[in-house]
Amino acid sequence: MLGQVQKSNIDRVFDTLDITRDGVLGADDFRTMAQRMVALREHMEPRLLAEIQGTFAAWWETIRQAADVEGNGHISREEFTAAAARGLDQDPEYVDKMIRVSEVTFRAADEEGDGLLTRSQVERIYQAFGVDEALSAETFRRIDLNGDGTVSIEEFVSAARDVWTSNDPKAPGAAMFGSVA
Known part of the structure; x- marks a missing residue:
């Protein structure tokens, strides 16, 4: 069962993923996000470019398989939230599947x-x-x-994990997408 902080974060994750702002998630949202990550650098190595595109496509597919109960290629907020609750409750690898994208996002920004x-x-x-x-x-x-004025990949990924798992509003990553209830 999702706690209040998790519910708030999952709702904000949905809002962030809904790039097209049409109230549903679809493959276009994830392709657009991948393009935006590629645009973080003026010159992207072909290997990283392929990794970004592949990771975002795989993320969409993971979410689609878990949440698209109607099989229409679109995921509503309710479908997304229900799938997240099921995944967190039943799949020990769920969080790892959700935060893989944070690693490639980090590498895209780490010029x-x-x-x-x-x-x-x-x-x-x-x-x-x-x-x-x-x-x-x-x-x-x-x-x-550690207060050194930079964020390491470990700190970044740990914060992304908090988005999905923490019910402590003071956890480092609990408010990555906005204030929590």
């Missing part, structure tokens, strides 16, 4: 390839996903666990 993101790189991820940029400063502060 220097040093395994660290600056505040401006995190802001660019927020812009690409269409998330309120005002949230990026608070998110950066919360997920920079």
